[in-house]
Structure formats: structure tokens, C-alpha cells
Amino acid sequence: MRKPTTTTTTIQPSTTLSPSSHFAPRTPLKLHPPPSKPHKHSLKILCSQAPNPPSSQTLTLVSIFRAIPDWADRIKERGMQKNRKLYSHHDWLQHRSSLRHIRHLLTSLSSRVILSLVPPVIAFTSVATAIASYNTAVSLHWLPGFLPVLRASPLPYQLTAPALALLLVFRTEASYSRFEEGRKAWTKVVAGTNDFARQAIASVESSSDALLKEALLQYIIAFPVALKCHVIYGSDIGRDLKNLLEVDDLAVVLSSKHRPRCIIGFISQSIQLLNLEEEKRHVLESKISCFHEGIGVCEQLMGVPIPLSYTRLTSRFLVLWHLTLPIILWDDCNWIVVPATFISAASLFCIEEVGVLIEEPFPMLALDDLCKLVQNNIQEAMANEKMIRERLVSKRKKVPREHSPNGLPAS
Template sequence: MSIPKSSFHIQLPHITKPFKTLSHKPSKILCSQSPAPQNPIISILRVIPDWADAIQESRLKQPRPLYKNKDWVEHRSSLRHLKHLLSSASSRVILSLVPPVLAFTTVAVFVASYNTLVFWDLLPEFFPVLRASSLPYQLTAPALALLLVFRTEASYSRFEEGRKAWTKIISGTNDFARQLIVSVESDSVLKTALLQYVLAFPIALKCHLINGSDIGKDLKSLLEDDDLAVVLSSNHRPRCIIQFISQSLQLLNLESSKLTTLESKVTCFHEGISVCEQITSIPIPLSYTRLTSRFLVLWHLTLPIILWDDCHWIVVPATFISAASLFCIEEVGVLIEEPFPMLALDELCKLVYDNVQEALMSEKKIREMLDAKMENGASRKQSPNGYPTAGSGQSTWPNN
């Protein structure tokens, strides 16, 4: 059973005096100017980074599943380490690290080759061997570890904040729909339209937060065409749907207490928008991110020189392993800093829709059963001692 499209349409009030918009002076751009041609060397150097970024962005757009019981069994399986190792070639995080890891490994190969040529006297005598003491690295290694830990922890706190915000939004949507189904007794067109607006809010907010979402496609089967046109023409689509909800509530013939309760649920939606927009608009302080990146780059540029005396050509795999490990930790922190593409928002919105569908299907049946119980309860006979007779419907604990 699907929610039917209603013929109810809300007429937005005509604003005769719109808000004054800020005037922007057009910038002076000469028509004769043309974009400078890109250096072919830079274009060649950008091939691998652009390829890695394209893979990463495409993987971020893939829908996330909600875990079920079988997923948790697989998640804690003893074979998970082998499975994760074999799937490394398709990992989004690992593929995004190809440019820096390849660059630092190349530097290690260059340093090892240069020192080998000097050692074999194939270069003039004034060329020195690139070597240095490992003491500075021993002193700065704890600082780098703490910097990576704090960076990842700060990113995870943002991820947790986004998850909690969406938990409140989904819970509020379910509660709002439940109260609408119970409070509005008549199966009117307005009730159906209002339920559609409530279900459309989390979808609109999801599309508002995730880049590249197609809100028209997601809401096409849920909203009427003219309602969808109004939503698509607005600058802030989640708030536009809240306006539909607020104005629809005013048209309901409800008691003031019930209306106040329903209007209070709209506050949950506003709070959810505010929290989510703050997370997407305000990143971790950029100086912190830049410091971590610069520290990692300088560390691995000089790592082959530090390790040459002890490792010689082993500096190449050592640099590769170090760069892959430390940059992977930093990359995970950058990914979860923007939590919403990492959450299963599509599945959460679908779950809300399925819950409301089930509530609508069982609404009349449950009400009929309760009315029948009330009628039967009035005709039940009591025993002389005041206890209910057999078959009176009194429930007992299953273990008793």
C-alpha cells in the first residue's frame, strides 16, 4: 500500500513587498581575456591525483546500508582481516592515497639511487652521501602520533554529532507522523498531504546536505507536481517543506492542546537543520588540518635520508609502508570530518516511509479491535468475590 497523492494544494500568500536584496556591483571582466592555457607538465602530473579524486568522490555517492544481524556476524568474523586485505585494491581510502604514497616512494628511490652512485664513486667526490642522525625523528615521532590521534578524534566527534542529529530527526519524523495519524481521526485529503510533507522533510534535508543529490527524483513519487515545483524553486528546500507543514497544521480542525503538541515537533526539524548546517559549514580549524598535512609531508620527504645508514635500499619499502600507514590515518580523519555522506541517510529515510506505511495500514484495524474490546468489557460478568471470571480477557505474565 502506498500513500496516495492528494489533490490538496496550499496557496502561498502573495508577498507584495519582497525583501530588499543586496546589490552586487558587477565585476569588470574584459571580453578579450581568455583563460590561461594550462602547463602540459602540470597536466601530466595531475593525471594520477585527478584519477584518485574522481574515484573517491564517486564512491562517496554510493548509498550506505543499514546493518542487520547477518551484517554484524560478518563484521566480527575471524576471517575479516583476510577479507579486508584482499579488498585493499578496491578501497576508497587506499586508492585516494596513491598520489602521496607514490610520490614519497619515488623520493626514496631517488635518494637510494643517489647514495648508491656516490658509494660506488660514479659521481664526483664533492657529492656528499645523503645521511642524517635519527635522533630528531625519535624526538618528534610522539608529537606526530598525538597530532594524528587528536585530528582523528576531532573528526570522529563531528561524525558522532551528525549521527545524533539525524537520530533526533528520524525519531521526530516518526513521532510527528504517529501523532498526526492518531490526532486527525478523519481520513481527509489534508491529513494525507500533511503526512507527505512530513515524510518529505528528511529526504529534502538529506539532499540539502549531500552534494550531487537529485531531490526532484527523490520527491517525485511523494509530492504533488505543483508542490514539488514550489519546493524546487526555493533556495532552502527543507525550510520550504517546514512552511508547508506549518500552514497545513493551521488548517486542521484540532483542539489547541493537540495543535500545540504538533507544532512543537516542528522545532525538532529546525534544530536538526541548524546542527547539520553548522557541521557542513564549519570544518575543523584549517590551521590544524594544514599543520598535520605539512608535518606528514616533511616527515616522509626526509625519512629516506634518516634511514639510509641503517636500511640502505630498504628505505624504499620502509618509506612506502610508513607513508601508506600514516597518510591512511589522516585520510580517514578527513573523510569522517564531513559525516553525512558516510551515514546511511537513504536507508533511514526509507525506513521512516515504511514505518508510516505500516502505521496507516494497521490504524483502522487496531481501532476496530480496541472498540470491540471496550464493548465486550462492558458486558463481562464479575464473580461474587469481585475477581474477573474465566475468559474475561485479563492478561497474565507469560511465565506465570
């Protein structure tokens, strides 16, 4: 009768160890391990084995769905920061070449406009594929019979198609008018800079003002560069003005909040310090007005976009149009709705994308080349000033030749 009691006493330690055997190493010497250590280890292991919280899974899904749009946006922004160039005669010959269509087709995959359309085109083509798959499954009775086939009359699309076309045309036309306004503003700035430099070269004749005259011309050259950096995101004004201004002047410009107006201050103070007649000084000061006008137009174009309600309306119209397009075309096209949706989304969203890109006109203009052209023209005028003056003075000193009354040269 004592045998069962001995077996219970031998089994009892093993039963006490069994719950903690998964959390602590099995050591035969320690029959009763401290309760705190298994408790700590169990918490760590349970935390490590617990599934990811919903927030992290949501963030992972969002990051996956945002991967393609982020990639397309990076390509678009790199294209926006690309330097444009002024066209030469060779560029115009290539521009109107008969092979331009083939060249444009072969370079489609490198176009930032086309690559930026990858997210919406993939999304709407996927929706069209899903709708076509659903309708096919319902038609083949793979799904319950109470589910309807997604189809509709094309009459609403026939009525709203002209409205969508007009909306896209007006959107693109409004964007191009902003591009044209920005181009004209920079044309006036470039022409005003050249005229200002010419007037300064012709007005300042005193040798005592030679250094101040040279500084004034450098400030005039620096203004278009500062305005370019002011309107284009990501420009390095310190690098662009490093070879145009002295170190102290550049430090003052970089420390100011509005760099183009700071350079206008340098120009205005230089004109006041020159030994000039009042009439010539007034003429030079009147040339500064074109700089203020250029700043005003550029800042207005940068700060005031096309009314946002117009942009949102165009975007929403395009999205709803392509979400319902497979349903409208199903009866006539069946599975052809997938390539039809792809072509429609690629073409219509491309028009809208071009309008959005040229809405900000300054990255589309060859401003770097324009500033370089202004610099070369003014530096050439400065270099030729002395030689031109000497030639004209020598001609003034020449005695004019007398001609005989009968028109023959005098002997």
C-alpha cells in the first residue's frame, strides 16, 4: 500500500517542472527554480512570437502601394530639374526632321511624362481587368446566379464626352498661357539687362569710376542669375554667383531673404555713388523698373496657380470616367475593354499631365542658357568698349576727302 505513495512523490517534481520546461533550461539539480526568471523569459518569448500589430501591417501595405507612385514622382522631379537649352540651327533641323515621329516613339520609355502616367494607367487597367473577369465568371455561371453582369448604356458617355474634351482643352490652354506669360517676362528681363548694361557702359566715362563701373556691371549680370535661383526649386545660388560677385558681396546676398532685391539694392547704391550728371543718373535708375516688373510677374506665377477647383474637377472627371469605362464598353467589346481602357487612360491622362507640368513655366525655360548668354554679351561689350571708342575717335580726327563737282575723285 505504500508503493503508490512513493510513486506520487517521485512524479510530483516532474509535474511541477513541466509547465516551466518550455521557458527555462532543464537542470536536474534545481527542482524549484525561481519564479521570477521563467516569468521574464516567458514575456520576452511571447512578445517575440506575437504577430505584428495592425498598424505595422497597414504601413507595410501603404508602402507597397506607394512604391510605384513614389518612383514615378522621383523621375518626374528629376526631369523638372533638368537644364533646358536654347535651340541652335542644328536643333531646329532635327526638330522638324521627317524622322521625328520614329525618334519620339523609340524614346517613349525615357519620357518623364509617360513614366509619370504609370500609376494611374496601371490602376485603371487593373480595374478593367477585374471587371472583365467578374463579368466572364458571371456569364459562365462560376458565381452565384443572383450576381448581375456589370453593363450599362453608352448614352451617358456620349453626352459627357464633349464636356471632358472641352475641360481638357481649357485646362491645357490655361497652363500654356501661364507658360507664355513666364517666357515673355524673362524676355523682358533679358532685354532690360542688356539695355541696362549698354547704358551703364556708355554713361560712365570718368576713369575714377572704373572700379565702381565694373562692379555695377557685375551686379547687373548677377541679377538674372539670382532671379533664376529665386524661381527654380533646388538651385544653388552660391555656386552660380561665386564667379560673378566678390566674397563680401556674395555673403551679403546669401544672408538676405530676397536675393534679387538685394542685388537691386547694390545696383541702386552703385548708381548713387557714380560721378554722373543728374540726367544720366535718372536714366540709369529708370532701367531698374524692368527688374522690379520681372520679379513681380515671376512671383505672381509662382504663388498663384490655376484655380484649384478647376484642377480638381478635371482630375475627378477623368478618374470617374475611366472607373466606369469598362462597364460601358462591356457589351460591345467584352475583353477588349482592357486594352481600350489602357489606351484611353494613357492618352487622356497624358494631356492632363502636360497641362500640370507647364503650369509652372520656369523649369520648362532654358534659364541657365539665357543667364549665360546675358553674361557673355555684357562681358563682350565691356571688352570691346575701349577698342570701339578708339576707332570712333580716330575717325573723328580724319580729314574728309574733297570731291570734284563732276563726281570724279579729286586728283
